[in-house]
Amino acid sequence: MGTFCSFMAKFYITTAIDYVNSVPHVGTSYEKILADVIARWKRLKGDGVYFVMGNDEHSQQVADRAAKEGLTPIQWCDKMDEKFQTTWKKLGLSYDQFIRTSNPAHHRACQEIFRRLQAKGDIVKAPYKALYCVGCEAKKTESELVNGRCPNHPTLTIQTVDEENYFFKLSRYAEPVKKLLERGEFIDPAFRAKEMLSVIEQGLEDISISRKTTRWGVPIPGDPEQVMYVWFDALINYITAAGFPDDMARFSKVWPADLHVIGKDITRFHAVIWPAMLMSAGIEPPKRLAIHGFVNVKKDGQVLKMSKTLGTVIDPNMVADKWGPDTLRAYLLSEVAFGYDGDFSWDGFIQKSNANLGDNLGNLLNRIVSMTERYFQGTFSSKGKSLPQDAVLREKVAGLADRVAPLMEKNEFHVALAEIWEAARATNGHIEASAPWSMAKKGAMDEVAGVLYQAAEALRIIAVLLSPFIPTASRRILEQLGIPECPV
Numbered sequence: 001m002g003t004f005c006s007f008m009a010k011f012y013i014t015t016a017i018d019y020v021n022s023v024p025h026v027g028t029s030y031e032k033i034l035a036d037v038i039a040r041w042k043r044l045k046g047d048g049v050y051f052v053m054g055n056d057e058h059s060q061q062v063a064d065r066a067a068k069e070g071l072t073p074i075q076w077c078d079k080m081d082e083k084f085q086t087t088w089k090k091l092g093l094s095y096d097q098f099i100r101t102s103n104p105a106h107h108r109a110c111q112e113i114f115r116r117l118q119a120k121g122d123i124v125k126a127p128y129k130a131l132y133c134v135g136c137e138a139k140k141t142e143s144e145l146v147n148g149r150c151p152n153h154p155t156l157t158i159q160t161v162d163e164e165n166y167f168f169k170l171s172r173y174a175e176p177v178k179k180l181l182e183r184g185e186f187i188d189p190a191f192r193a194k195e196m197l198s199v200i201e202q203g204l205e206d207i208s209i210s211r212k213t214t215r216w217g218v219p220i221p222g223d224p225e226q227v228m229y230v231w232f233d234a235l236i237n238y239i240t241a242a243g244f245p246d247d248m249a250r251f252s253k254v255w256p257a258d259l260h261v262i263g264k265d266i267t268r269f270h271a272v273i274w275p276a277m278l279m280s281a282g283i284e285p286p287k288r289l290a291i292h293g294f295v296n297v298k299k300d301g302q303v304l305k306m307s308k309t310l311g312t313v314i315d316p317n318m319v320a321d322k323w324g325p326d327t328l329r330a331y332l333l334s335e336v337a338f339g340y341d342g343d344f345s346w347d348g349f350i351q352k353s354n355a356n357l358g359d360n361l362g363n364l365l366n367r368i369v370s371m372t373e374r375y376f377q378g379t380f381s382s383k384g385k386s387l388p389q390d391a392v393l394r395e396k397v398a399g400l401a402d403r404v405a406p407l408m409e410k411n412e413f414h415v416a417l418a419e420i421w422e423a424a425r426a427t428n429g430h431i432e433a434s435a436p437w438s439m440a441k442k443g444a445m446d447e448v449a450g451v452l453y454q455a456a457e458a459l460r461i462i463a464v465l466l467s468p469f470i471p472t473a474s475r476r477i478l479e480q481l482g483i484p485e486c487p488v
């Protein structure tokens with residue numbers, strides 16, 4: 001979708017773009033599922049959603065990896081693009097655009113930003129000498145290293161960079177960025193804003209935004225010897241996808257982004273550097289950042305980082321193939337409280353999925369469908385007779401949407417899900433307590449219809465509210481209830 005009806009609230013949402021040196025795992029998938037749940041929720045509300053994901057394709061590391069595989073960088077990136085998008089589609093991610101930073105339109109955006117920053121006097125050329133982790137694509141200080149190595153990439157050797165680079169005068173923007181962070185609503189959860197304020201408090205250094213030794217990147221305008229530092233180029237993807245600079249009419253409608261969904265490890269880039277770059281370029285900063293924690297793996301009572309070296313990586317394709325994408329989506333969103341780290345354990349995954357999706361939701365659907373089949377040949381036309389116990393159920397379910405909506409807006413997805421599962425349990429309880437099978441034996445078919453009608457109506461509401469989390473199952477439920485036109 002590229003245009004917005006004037007009566008719709010525009011909602012431009014992005015995820016971080018991924019390095020193409022490794023394939024997605026369950027941890028990377030969590031961020032995309034999280035963003036997809038938000039995008040689907042906003043669509044359900046009737047907002048004009050524009051949802052962008054993508055791949056971060058530049059850097060020497062990518063060029064090296066391609067060479068190792070006997071490929072050119074772009075051939076390698078094409079291959080990875082296919083791998084990533086196959087996974088994302090399998091997980092039911094409803095993105096409108098998938099951006100790739102090797103795209104010429106993105107190069108034009110980066111070069112235009114560079115020119116604007118330069119015109120503003122915010123770019124200088126200076127010697128750059130630093131310890132550098134190619135895994136993080138970031139400068140490291142001695143104190144950040146453990147045994148001379150990056151704690152996040154202990155298998156990689158720390159490099160020494162010593163060259164003439166272009167620098168962005170980040171220090172100039174300490175005050176306006178501080179004001180943005182202090183505004184409160186810019187970052188969720190708020191404690192991340194406090195962390196960034198203390199980073200600014202310690203003093204911002206100007207940052208190197210180019211590389212001389214790398215060829216695989218966006219060329220610096222007017223200097224064929226240098227390409228842009230991969231992070232500088234990567235951040236700009238958010239405005240490229242919105243039409244900058246090729247379609248400024250569209251850009252003015254889509255930008256500023258309403259939400260960047262990112263991981264806690266890249267907060268500084270998004271909360272400090274990115275707003276400063278935009279301010280320098282005369283562009284409004286994004287409205288809000290949603291910063292999530294990591295998915296750890298719980299194994300034999302130990303909580304481990306999901307990493308290749310530890311052998312704890314879980315393949316989302318395998319999980320989706322075996323249990324269906326909805327199972328993974330529902331589990332991650334209920335297990336990982338937004339903003340904090342959460343644990344993936346196989347025991348928990350199987351137990352909770354069986355309990356919520358099988359015993360609770362699946363059972364409810366089966367009961368309604370099979371009794372409607374048995375007692376009314378698959379369809380009943382009247383609401384039946386209302387019963388005293390209807391009031392109890394209605395109380396549980398009628399206010400459900402009103403309880404769930406504010407939780408979704410506050411990013412409290414695990415609480416929202418718990419509310420919905422509780423309503424499904426209450427509906428199962430309503431059927432059990434009413435025992436329509438006993439009513440049928442007595443020939444009280446109006447009462448049976450009444451129980452089934454109330455339960456089906458409750459399940460309809462539950463399925464609609466579940467649709468951002470488990471879109472495939474929700475659609476199937478609504479089809480089985482005979483309301484496939486429901487906007488899910």
Ligand SMILES: [Zn+2]
Pocket residue numbers: 133134135136137150151152153
């Ligand atoms: Zn590192």
